[in-house]
Amino acid sequence: MKHSLLCYTALFSMTTSLYAFSASCPDILNGKQRLLNSNEVIELCEEFQGKTLLIVNTASQCGFTPQFEQLEQLHQTYKSEGFTVIGFPSNDFRQDRGSEEQSAKICYLDYGVTFPMMARTTLSGPEANPVFSKIQQQAGVKPKWNFYKFLINKEGKVVATFPSSTSPTSTTLKNAIEQQL
Structure with a gap:
C-alpha cells in the first residue's frame, strides 16, 4: 500500500510538472519539427524555451544564400548567452529547388552551418x-x-523583424539581439 501511494504521488508529480511545462510553453514553440534531411524530430519547446531566437526562412539558391556564413557567425557569437538561430528552408520563392539533401549540403558543407x-x-x-x-x-x-x-524574445514573442537585405552581422541586428539577452 505504501509503495502504491509513493508511485501514485510520483506519477501525479510528473504529470503535473509536464502539464505546467506544456502550459508555459509559448505558442510559437508548441509543436514538433523535423530536422533538415533527417528523420529526427525535435520538440521545439524542449529545445528552445527560454532562449532568444532568430528565425530565418532560408533558400539554398538565392542571392542572399551567402548570409548563411554570417548567420553562423551570429550563432557562434551569442549561443553561450542563450541565443539560437533557427533556419527554415522554403521554396515559396522558388529558390530552394531540388532535394532536401542538396539543401543540406549547401547549408552544412558549403557554409558550415551548425545552428538547427x-x-x-x-x-x-x-x-x-x-x-x-x-x-x-x-x-x-x-x-x-x-x-x-x-527576432523572438525569451517569452516567445516576436520583438523585431528584419528584411532580407539586413545583414545578420549588422549593428542594428546585433544590438536588437543584445537587448534581448
Whole structure:
C-alpha cells in the first residue's frame, strides 16, 4: 500500500510538472519539427524555451544564400548567452529547388552551418508551418523574400523583424539581439 501511494504521488508529480511545462510553453514553440534531411524530430519547446531566437526562412539558391556564413557567425557569437538561430528552408520563392539533401549540403558543407535547420517548409497559406503562422499573427508580417529574419524574445514573442537585405552581422541586428539577452 505504501509503495502504491509513493508511485501514485510520483506519477501525479510528473504529470503535473509536464502539464505546467506544456502550459508555459509559448505558442510559437508548441509543436514538433523535423530536422533538415533527417528523420529526427525535435520538440521545439524542449529545445528552445527560454532562449532568444532568430528565425530565418532560408533558400539554398538565392542571392542572399551567402548570409548563411554570417548567420553562423551570429550563432557562434551569442549561443553561450542563450541565443539560437533557427533556419527554415522554403521554396515559396522558388529558390530552394531540388532535394532536401542538396539543401543540406549547401547549408552544412558549403557554409558550415551548425545552428538547427528544419525540414523544408511552406511559409504562408493553409499549409503554412505553424511557427510562421504564429509569427504572422504576432508581427503582422510575413516573409517578403528569402532570409527574412524574425527576432523572438525569451517569452516567445516576436520583438523585431528584419528584411532580407539586413545583414545578420549588422549593428542594428546585433544590438536588437543584445537587448534581448
